[in-house]
Amino acid sequence: MPIIIPSYISTLADDNLQFTLYYVTDHDDKRTVQGITFGDTDIWGEGDTSGFFEEDPSKLHTIDTFKYQTLNRVSFDISAEEVADINKKGIIAEDIKVILSDNTRIPANIKHFEIMKTKKKEKLSLISCGGSSEGVGHTKFKIRQNVKLTQMKIPEELKTYYEVQVVKSNHKVDLPMMLSKEETLCINTKVKRNIPFSYDATILLISNED
Incomplete structure (x- = not known):
């Protein structure tokens, strides 16, 4: 089988x-x-x-x-x-x-x-993304309008696989937080253990208008 x-x-x-x-x-x-x-x-x-x-x-x-x-x-x-x-x-x-x-x-x-489900109106635009063989990845966004960013709840069974850092101006910050138009934000992920073959680690954000 x-x-x-x-x-x-x-x-x-x-x-x-x-x-x-x-x-x-x-x-x-x-x-x-x-x-x-x-x-x-x-x-x-x-x-x-x-x-x-x-x-x-x-x-x-x-x-x-x-x-x-x-x-x-x-x-x-x-x-x-x-x-x-x-x-x-x-x-x-x-x-x-x-x-x-x-x-x-x-x-x-x-x-x-x-x-x-998300609102179709895009509030974040991708600047760059990348990763390394050591299991560290990053995704950088630019804010298109004033927003409040909140990290969505990650399933408990996935939390042991990677850790997440949210970085603004080279400093770690916590969510939720307010961001103004044209500001940038970087989401860094670091693999903590072997991730199942068919799983891509994705950090999901909810953004709401002021």
């Missing part, structure tokens, strides 16, 4: 939702993940749903625990209408299953699932 690598889906979705799942199959198991189901809403994968590294055989995982397995991925693009439908159903992580090519349905192994 394919093994779905654990993932966390916690995203802002005004219009649509996009994410990728990764999974491992035995070499002799030709089944692939074709879709994902949220209750009775089935979403089908985008593009090639198998052979993650097949385009370059030299990158195929063939060592240790991957000696007899293949790493695969499948991406999903969920429309605004489908996002709204999923939200109405109050879907939680345990409800989500993937659909295999033989129509078998197995748990998607998603540890946290949440769709958060």
Whole structure:
């Protein structure tokens, strides 16, 4: 049976939702993940749903625990209408299953699932972002209008993976805080332990007008 690598889906979705799942199959198991189901809403994968590294055989995982397995991925693009439908159903992580090519349905192994809505009016503009091999990343914003910034609640199961610093004028500051138009803010993240393969650490902010 394919093994779905654990993932966390916690995203802002005004219009649509996009994410990728990764999974491992035995070499002799030709089944692939074709879709994902949220209750009775089935979403089908985008593009090639198998052979993650097949385009370059030299990158195929063939060592240790991957000696007899293949790493695969499948991406999903969920429309605004489908996002709204999923939200109405109050879907939680345990409800989500993937659909295999033989129509078998197995748990998607998603540890946290949440769709958060935002106002469409953009109040922050991205200046730069980057990271290092040591697991330190940064994202710098410019404020487009006077705002109050508040950090959204991070799921408890993710807090052990990374720490966050909010920096203004090279000094650490705490949220919530008021920012004036044209001021800049930097969000720094530092990985504290191994993050699951399919999880991208994202720090979410809510901004409200004065």
